[in-house]
Amino acid sequence: MMSFMKGRVLVVDDDTALAEMLGIVLRGEGFEPSFVADGDKALAAFREAKPDLVLLDLMLPGRDGIEVCRLIRAESGVPIVMLTAKSDTVDVVVGLESGADDYIVKPFKPKELVARIRARLRRSEEPAPEQLAIGDLVIDVAGHSVKRDGQSIALTPLEFDLLVALARKPWQVFTREVLLEQVWGYRHAADTRLVNVHVQRLRSKVEKDPERPEIVVTVRGVGYKAGPS
Amino acid sequence: MSRDSAAAAPGRTGARPERPVGRKKAGSRWGRFLEGGLLQGGVQGSPVLRLVLRWVRRPLLPVMRLWRRNIQLKVVVTTLLMSLGVVLLLGFVVIGQVRNGLLDAKVKASQSQATGGFAAAKQNADEAAAGTADDGAAGDEHAEQNVIQWMSDLVTSLSSGGQGAFEVVTLPASAGGDTGGRGPRASGRVIPTDSVPEDLRERIDSNTGVFQSYTRIVYHPTAHKDPQPALVIGKQVNDPNNNPYQLYYLFPLTQEEKSLSLVKGTLATAGLFVVVLLGAIAWLVVRQVVTPVRMAAGIAERLSAGRLQERMKVTGEDDIARLGEAFNKMAQNLQLKIQQLEDLSRMQRRFVSDVSHELRTPLTTVRMAADVIHEAREDFDPVTARSAELLADQLDRFESLLADLLEISRFDAGAAALEAEPIDLREVVRRVVSGAEPLAERKGTQIRVVGDQQPIVAEADARRVERVLRNLVVNAVEHGEGKDVVVKLASAGGAVAVAVRDYGVGLKPGEATRVFSRFWRADPARARTTGGTGLGLSIALEDARLHGGWLQAWGEPGGGSQFRLTLPRTADEPLRGSPIPLEPKDSRRNRGLNDAGLPSGGGEKVATVPAQTSGDQVSVMPTRDPIPSRHGGAVPKADPTALPGNGARVVPRPASGARRQEDIAGPPGAEERSSEEAGQDGESSKHGEASRGR
Numbered sequence: 001m002m003s004f005m006k007g008r009v010l011v012v013d014d015d016t017a018l019a020e021m022l023g024i025v026l027r028g029e030g031f032e033p034s035f036v037a038d039g040d041k042a043l044a045a046f047r048e049a050k051p052d053l054v055l056l057d058l059m060l061p062g063r064d065g066i067e068v069c070r071l072i073r074a075e076s077g078v079p080i081v082m083l084t085a086k087s088d089t090v091d092v093v094v095g096l097e098s099g100a101d102d103y104i105v106k107p108f109k110p111k112e113l114v115a116r117i118r119a120r121l122r123r124s125e126e127p128a129p130e131q132l133a134i135g136d137l138v139i140d141v142a143g144h145s146v147k148r149d150g151q152s153i154a155l156t157p158l159e160f161d162l163l164v165a166l167a168r169k170p171w172q173v174f175t176r177e178v179l180l181e182q183v184w185g186y187r188h189a190a191d192t193r194l195v196n197v198h199v200q201r202l203r204s205k206v207e208k209d210p211e212r213p214e215i216v217v218t219v220r221g222v223g224y225k226a227g228p229s
Numbered sequence: 230m231s232r233d234s235a236a237a238a239p240g241r242t243g244a245r246p247e248r249p250v251g252r253k254k255a256g257s258r259w260g261r262f263l264e265g266g267l268l269q270g271g272v273q274g275s276p277v278l279r280l281v282l283r284w285v286r287r288p289l290l291p292v293m294r295l296w297r298r299n300i301q302l303k304v305v306v307t308t309l310l311m312s313l314g315v316v317l318l319l320g321f322v323v324i325g326q327v328r329n330g331l332l333d334a335k336v337k338a339s340q341s342q343a344t345g346g347f348a349a350a351k352q353n354a355d356e357a358a359a360g361t362a363d364d365g366a367a368g369d370e371h372a373e374q375n376v377i378q379w380m381s382d383l384v385t386s387l388s389s390g391g392q393g394a395f396e397v398v399t400l401p402a403s404a405g406g407d408t409g410g411r412g413p414r415a416s417g418r419v420i421p422t423d424s425v426p427e428d429l430r431e432r433i434d435s436n437t438g439v440f441q442s443y444t445r446i447v448y449h450p451t452a453h454k455d456p457q458p459a460l461v462i463g464k465q466v467n468d469p470n471n472n473p474y475q476l477y478y479l480f481p482l483t484q485e486e487k488s489l490s491l492v493k494g495t496l497a498t499a500g501l502f503v504v505v506l507l508g509a510i511a512w513l514v515v516r517q518v519v520t521p522v523r524m525a526a527g528i529a530e531r532l533s534a535g536r537l538q539e540r541m542k543v544t545g546e547d548d549i550a551r552l553g554e555a556f557n558k559m560a561q562n563l564q565l566k567i568q569q570l571e572d573l574s575r576m577q578r579r580f581v582s583d584v585s586h587e588l589r590t591p592l593t594t595v596r597m598a599a600d601v602i603h604e605a606r607e608d609f610d611p612v613t614a615r616s617a618e619l620l621a622d623q624l625d626r627f628e629s630l631l632a633d634l635l636e637i638s639r640f641d642a643g644a645a646a647l648e649a650e651p652i653d654l655r656e657v658v659r660r661v662v663s664g665a666e667p668l669a670e671r672k673g674t675q676i677r678v679v680g681d682q683q684p685i686v687a688e689a690d691a692r693r694v695e696r697v698l699r700n701l702v703v704n705a706v707e708h709g710e711g712k713d714v715v716v717k718l719a720s721a722g723g724a725v726a727v728a729v730r731d732y733g734v735g736l737k738p739g740e741a742t743r744v745f746s747r748f749w750r751a752d753p754a755r756a757r758t759t760g761g762t763g764l765g766l767s768i769a770l771e772d773a774r775l776h777g778g779w780l781q782a783w784g785e786p787g788g789g790s791q792f793r794l795t796l797p798r799t800a801d802e803p804l805r806g807s808p809i810p811l812e813p814k815d816s817r818r819n820r821g822l823n824d825a826g827l828p829s830g831g832g833e834k835v836a837t838v839p840a841q842t843s844g845d846q847v848s849v850m851p852t853r854d855p856i857p858s859r860h861g862g863a864v865p866k867a868d869p870t871a872l873p874g875n876g877a878r879v880v881p882r883p884a885s886g887a888r889r890q891e892d893i894a895g896p897p898g899a900e901e902r903s904s905e906e907a908g909q910d911g912e913s914s915k916h917g918e919a920s921r922g923r
Contacts (some may be wrong), residue, residue, distance in 0.1 A: 018594045025597055085589040106589040107596045107628055 007121050008032045010051035012042045012068060013083065014061050022055065025110045031117070039063030043071050053120055056100065057083045058091055066091075066098050073099030077156035079120035096197040101158040102184060103194075119185030120158075134167035135215040135227045137206060146206065158183065159202045166216060166226040175223040199224060301515045308511035309504060316500035320493075327492050331485045336441070336460060342395065343439065343462040343478040346387050350466050350476055353383055357469035376468050380414055387476075388416030395480045396446065398425060402434060402465055402473040418452040425461060425477055433475050439464045446479055458482045521549040525556055537564040581638040585631055592628065599624050626762070633764035637747070640771040647690050647775050649800045654685040654694070654725060658716055661698045665706055673711040676702065680718040687725040688800045689776055697769040697780065698727060701792045704765070705731035709789070720798065721808035728793040728809045736784025744782050745770045769794075779804060783811045785818075 009026055013019045014037045026033040036045035039062035046054065054072060058065035069080055082095045082103040092103055104116050130141035138147045141164055146153045155163065161183050166174060174182075176192040184194060203210045214227045295302060357379050380399055388397040398415040400422070413421035429442040441462040448454040463477040524541060531539045540560060543553035603621040606614040639645050655678075662676050669676050698716075705714040709731035717728045736744065743749050748763035766780075773780035776796050784790030795807040812819065 015590050015594070018590055018597075021594045021597045021601075024601060028601070085586040107593040107631075110597050110600045 007052040007117070008034065008049060009053050009055055009117065010046055010049050011035050011055045012039070012045075012060065012065070013037065013055070013057040014059075015057070022113075025113065026117075029114050037061075039065070039068050042068045046072055046076075051078065053117055054078060054080045055083060055117075056080055058095055059085070066094055069095060069100050070098040073156070077154070077159075079157060081116055081120060092191070093193055093197060096194060097201070099156070099201075101156070101198075103191075115185070122185070132164065132167040134163065134170065135206075137163075137167075137215060139164060139167055148206075153205055155202070155205060158198060159205065162198055162202055163206065163216075166224065170226040170228075173219045173222050173225045179223070195224075301512065301519050304515045305508055305512045309508045312504045312507040313500075316503055320496045320500055323496060324489070324493055328485075328489055331488055332460075332482075335480065335482065335485055339395070339460050339462060339478065339480040340439075340441070342480070343441075343464075346397070346478055347439070347464045347466060347476060349387065350383060353379075353386075354467055354469050358471070360469075376470050376472075379469055380474070384414045384416050395478050398477040398479060400425065400430065400475040400477065402475055418449040418454075419479065420447045420449055421477075423447040424459075424479060425463070429461060429463060430475065433463050433465050437465055443482075444479070446481060458486055518549065521553065525552065528556070528560075532560055532563070537567060575642075578638055578642045581634065582642070585635040585638065588631060592624075592631070596624050596628070630762040630764070633762045633768060636768050637764055637771070640768070640775075645771070645775055647693070647800070649688045649690050649776070651686050651688050652691045652694070654687060654689075654718055654727060655681045657691060657695050657698060658718060658727065661695060661702050662716065664699060665702045668703060669706045669714070672706055672709070674706050674709050674714055676706070676714045676716065678716045678718070683720075685718045685720045685725050687720075687796050687798050689796055690772075693772040693775065694794075694796070697772050697794055698729070700765040700769045701727075701729040701794070705729045705733075705790075705792070709733040712789075717809055719808035722806060723798045723802050724795050724804055724807055725798055726793055726795040726807045726809045728791050728813070730789065730791045730813055732789035735786050735788045736782065736790050737786050741782040741784055741790075745780070777801060777804065779807065781811055783813070783816075785816060788817045 009031045011019050011022050011026075011033055013022070013035075016037065019035050019037065023033045023035065034045065034049045034051065036042050039060035042056075042060075042063065056065050056069055060068065063071075065082065069082070072078065072080060079102075080100045082092075082100045083106060084092060084095070084103055085106045086092070095103060101120060102116055104113060132139040132141060136148055137153075139145075140147075144157075144160060146155055146160065146163065162179065165179065165182050176195040179195050180186045180192070199216055200210075203213050203216055206215050207213045217225055217227045219225055296306075357375075384397050384399055388395070396415065396417040396419050398413065398419060398421040400413045415421040415424075424444060424446045426442055426444050429440055429444075432440050439462060441460060444459055444461045445456045446459045447456050459482055460480045461477055462480070463475055465473050466476050467473050521541075528539045528541055537560070540557045541553040543550050543557065599617070599620045602617045606617040609617065658678055658681065662678060665676060702714065702716065710733040712732040715730040717726075717730065719726050719728075745766050747767045749766075750763060770780045773794055773796070777800065778794065778796035780792070780794050782790060782792050791811065791813050793807060793809055793811055795804060795809075797804050
């Protein structure tokens with residue numbers, strides 16, 4: 001089923017050889033890649049291509065990857081996967097904070113890359129109609145909308161998935177590892193900074209007071225859980 | 230002294246009620262006790278004595294410490310003591326001089342006065358004798374009466390010239406025997422017998438000359454006068470009846486004493502002032518020198534703590550200022566040099582890191598291309614297909630090398646951070662062993678885990694510990710020549726340990742330390758079957774150090790090796806020992822075998838592990854053969870002792886001295902091994918030092 005799934009992928013990378021190779025691999029997996037090599041032109045290319053996913057190199061000429069990420073995120077919730085050579089620097093955290101959903105460290109294997117892309121695109125499968133409540137929020141899973149007092153709150157697909165995962169089992173405390181597996185699709189232990197950063201981003205959108213969260217509650221030393229509705 | 234303070238608390242409570250007894254007992258020894266080193270602490274004697282001493286010394290300890298540490302106090306106290314000595318000496322000399330001067334004058338005046346008096350008494354007696362002779366025979370009775378009266382008159386008349394400047398006393402000559410009723414007489418209510426010293430009387434009795442002595446005048450209670458120091462001059466003279474009697478002149482020295490005490494008081498006051506002022510001066514002078522020295526010491530401490538921008542304040546051009554300038558210059562140069570070295574090392578680290586990162590983008594492309602080619606290799610001719618495989622394999626190796634290089638550069642940069650949390654080492658071991666199973670199967674090796682009955686929990690970084698153990702287990706399997714690999718776990722005291730034992734080629738003497746060197750290879754000529762990077766054990770060692778733990782190796786040629794990871798149970802707790810001995814119980818030496826694997830000495834120990842030839846003859850024996858026999862024999866026998874398992878004890882490293890002794894009677898080649906052992910011990914303690922230092 002997965003292998004037949006089509007997806008448009010925008011590759012933002014200045015290294016032409018790598019971009020071309022990415023194109024070969026992505027086409028081989030049935031994706032439709034488009035390319036842009038310059039950070040300044042990335043936004044225009046994004047608007048033109050309307051991709052389902054963006055592969056973004058952090059180090060770009062012109063506007064750097066972080067800035068591009070922020071601009072894209074400002075007008076779209078489309079999944080963004082960063083390509084980075086440095087996994088242990090602040091770049092990763094800054095990238096995640098500026099809106100990237102996931103990152104992948106060079107050098108990666110083609111299969112790994114495809115798995116990451118698929119994990120981000122998987123949620124576009126048809127979900128069953130489902131209504132969830134968390135705190136004073138009402139979530140329409142099929143309609144992909146979150147409302148507070150009838151007011152719609154805009155979330156990226158990843159943030160929406162995170163919220164739904166917590167809301168489906170409000171009695172359960174989710175460790176970061178479990179969330180990584182359920183929301184990001186990681187099989188093995190991965191970077192828990194992903195969870196921390198995205199919980200912060202989610203809170204800044206859904207909490208009345210992000211300093212005192214009521215929707216996504218931290219359970220010290222364990223992880224997160226949904227707040228009481 | 231530390232011994233004292235450690236034992237004092239329980240001892241003191243018990244000793245309190247006994248203390249008076251102790252004092253009494255100690256009384257005779259008290260002098261020796263003080264001499265014998267109250268402060269040296271070298272007292273031997275009864276325990277009570279020692280307790281008392283300890284009790285006395287205890288409050289002195291802070292004072293002694295202050296004395297040792299404070300040069301200002303030392304100089305001031307020394308100055309005070311020395312100036313006190315000088316002043317006292319001076320005082321005694323001056324007072325002696327003054328007293329002699331005063332007394333000399335007094336004695337001369339008194340002597341002339343007394344001489345005059347004695348002459349007058351003699352003349353008086355002669356006149357009286359002439360008078361009685363003129364009277365004729367007035368009868369003895371009358372004469373006696375006369376003499377008594379005469380004597381009273383004499384005393385009155387003699388003393389009347391003195392006006393309190395002297396008193397006159399007459400005493401009967403005891404030598405004469407016949408007192409004739411002539412009792413002692415004295416002027417000024419002086420008690421005659423008490424005021425004239427006995428020895429003077431005796432001398433006057435036996436001689437006719439003039440004698441003098443010092444005494445105290447004792448007055449009759451009705452006089453209401455205190456006894457006074459005095460000079461007494463006496464002579465034996467005759468009364469009108471020509472009977473001898475003693476006549477004394479007593480010159481009170483009140484005036485002289487007053488003058489002397491005035492001089493004494495003045496001197497004492499002056500001396501006190503001098504001492505105090507000298508002390509103050511010493512304090513001031515020393516302060517001038519000590520203050521900059523203290524400042525320098527403080528700044529040197531701050532410099533050594535890493536605050537390189539600290540400098541001394543320099544004023545003036547004196548020696549102290551020169552010290553300050555030199556100090557500042559030193560600090561300046563130090564800072565410059567350190568800065569240069571830091572820059573250099575930062576540049577180098579940055580270069581390594583940049584190179585690693587820059588390589589990644591092209592490597593990613595190559596990697597993907599290789600994978601695409603590898604996927605399609607079935608369509609190629611055999612040569613190209615094999616090339617594609619080699620390409621993909623070597624890219625894996627290249628990648629892991631790059632990752633290791635980056636990891637090492639991270640350690641070198643001090644950028645490695647420990648994310649410690651309580652973990653159960655059994656979980657980690659299980660993951661590692663299951664990860665190594667495929668390789669072990671290929672090699673025909675069985676990995677056994679022992680000591681995992683109870684949780685082995687320690688505060689550690691699971692990712693790093695897993696990396697270390699994976700490295701050790703994979704190495705053991707690779708070099709184990711298809712024989713068993715045993716992973717032991719144990720915990721005791723504040724430490725947990727995992728030891729990985731293999732029965733492969735082992736390590737040659739001296740290799741136990743070198744295995745941790747970067748890019749070190751056991752045998753450069755040996756073919757590498759799997760693509761290790763040569764950095765694995767270096768990274769493992771750094772990981773262990775980051776935990777404050779030890780990673781140590783033991784091995785004997787042909788007898789296999791054991792790598793032991795010891796971690797403190799809680800982070801930041803220094804390690805003192807390891808629950809697992811570094812040399813396994815089933816090592817050749819412990820089984821009493823020599824290098825060739827033959828029993829040495831009495832030979833009653835059965836070589837249950839099959840004889841293994843040393844490294845270069847390995848091919849003689851089929852490798853799979855030994856496994857079943859070992860299962861039946863040695864391992865179960867050796868394990869319970871090597872493995873504390875439940876409530877283990879910390880096994881101290883055997884002292885190398887003891888080992889040596891063992892080796893003297895040992896097999897040939899033991900010399901070599903013992904030197905290796907010694908080197909190993911040195912290294913392990915070095916690791917310990919290094920990890921403690923952190």
